[in-house]
Amino acid sequence: xxxxxxxxxxxxxxGKLSTRxxxxxxxxxxxxxxxxxxxxxxxxxxxxxxxxxxADNPSLTVKSEECRNNRLARGTSLHPVRIVVDSHxxxxxxxxxxxxxxxxRVIAISKRADPAKVRxxxxxxxxxxxxxxxxxxxxxxxxxxxxxxxxVMVEGGGTLIAGLVTAGLVDEIYTFVGNIIIGGKDxxxxxxxxxxxxxxxxxxxxxxxxxxxxxxxxxxxxxEHRQ
Numbered sequence: 001x002x003x004x005x006x007x008x009x010x011x012x013x014x015g016k017l018s019t020r021x022x023x024x025x026x027x028x029x030x031x032x033x034x035x036x037x038x039x040x041x042x043x044x045x046x047x048x049x050x051x052x053x054x055a056d057n058p059s060l061t062v063k064s065e066e067c068r069n070n071r072l073a074r075g076t077s078l079h080p081v082r083i084v085v086d087s088h089x090x091x092x093x094x095x096x097x098x099x100x101x102x103x104x105r106v107i108a109i110s111k112r113a114d115p116a117k118v119r120x121x122x123x124x125x126x127x128x129x130x131x132x133x134x135x136x137x138x139x140x141x142x143x144x145x146x147x148x149x150x151x152v153m154v155e156g157g158g159t160l161i162a163g164l165v166t167a168g169l170v171d172e173i174y175t176f177v178g179n180i181i182i183g184g185k186d187x188x189x190x191x192x193x194x195x196x197x198x199x200x201x202x203x204x205x206x207x208x209x210x211x212x213x214x215x216x217x218x219x220x221x222x223x224e225h226r227q
Contacts, residue, residue: 002141003152007161007190008039008174015189016182017158022055027178029214034064039174041067043153045081045106045144048097049160050090059100060155079103081149085160087134089113089121098124106147108140137167158192165191165203170223173205178216 010027011017018025040046041062052058060082062068068078082097087110091098098105098121105125109118112133121127130139144152154161154170164170175190196202205221212218 002138002145002169003044003149004172005141005152005154005164005170006039006043006172006174007154007164007170008036009156009161009190010176010178011190012178012180012182014181014183016184016187017156017190018055018188019182020184020186022051022188024056025180025182027180028176028216031213032176032216032218035213035218037062037064037067040080040153041071043080043151044076044149045083045152047083047085047152047154047160049157050084050086050088051159052155052157053084053086053091053095053097055157057096058155059096061101061103077103080153081106081147083108083144083152084125085135085137085140087113087131089117091121093120093124106144108135110135137163137169141169158188158190162191162193162195165223166193166196168225170203172208173219173221173223175219175221176213176216177219 009017012027046060048058061079071078079101081104083106084091084097085108089109091107106128107121107125108128110131110133111129118127128140128143130136204224206224208222209220210217
């Protein structure tokens with residue numbers, strides 16, 4: 001059984017995740033950062049795409065001491081499993097996600113990945129191989145389920161989120177909408193990629209909550225899965 005998948009993003013008022021150069025932008029404030037940390041701490045794993053690793057070099061660790069202690073009290077590791085979806089094994093061997101603090105790492109690659117790069121990554125992470133030219137996201141999630149990962153938080157980027165949404169693999173979405181406009185037709189959005197063509201293909205959502213946080217608004221959605 002695949003894990004339950006929750007997407008969490010912060011976007012500008014015009015729906016952009018960052019600038020057209022993929023430069024990280026502060027969209028939300030301390031209150032939302034704390035919310036995200038709690039959401040991360042309550043997950044078995046946190047996942048990003050290779051674009052996010054190359055652009056932001058995140059560590060994906062739990063920051064709050066209270067959240068860390070709560071994880072330890074539940075008998076889990078200090079940090080969730082950190083997962084990178086990286087079809088062609090482009091994760092730098094010195095990336096923070098592979099080295100910062102303790103915990104298990106997983107890199108999902110395709111069969112086309114460079115074997116030499118894969119061997120290097122295997123020094124620091126468990127490598128999952130699935131899909132020919134690109135990672136098969138459904139197969140990857142099934143493998144994560146076999147690893148006893150039940151709840152995955154996805155933090156980006158737009159290409160990975162779009163792939164998961166298109167494949168019907170997302171269960172909930174949190175979007176913090178901040179009080180800025182970034183602009184730019186090439187700036188990443190929540191769901192990049194080719195997009196849907198027919199209205200019947202659109203991903204439908206049910207709004208569970210809308211809550212003001214600081215100068216923005218948090219929207220919490222449930223994904224309606226097609227029968």
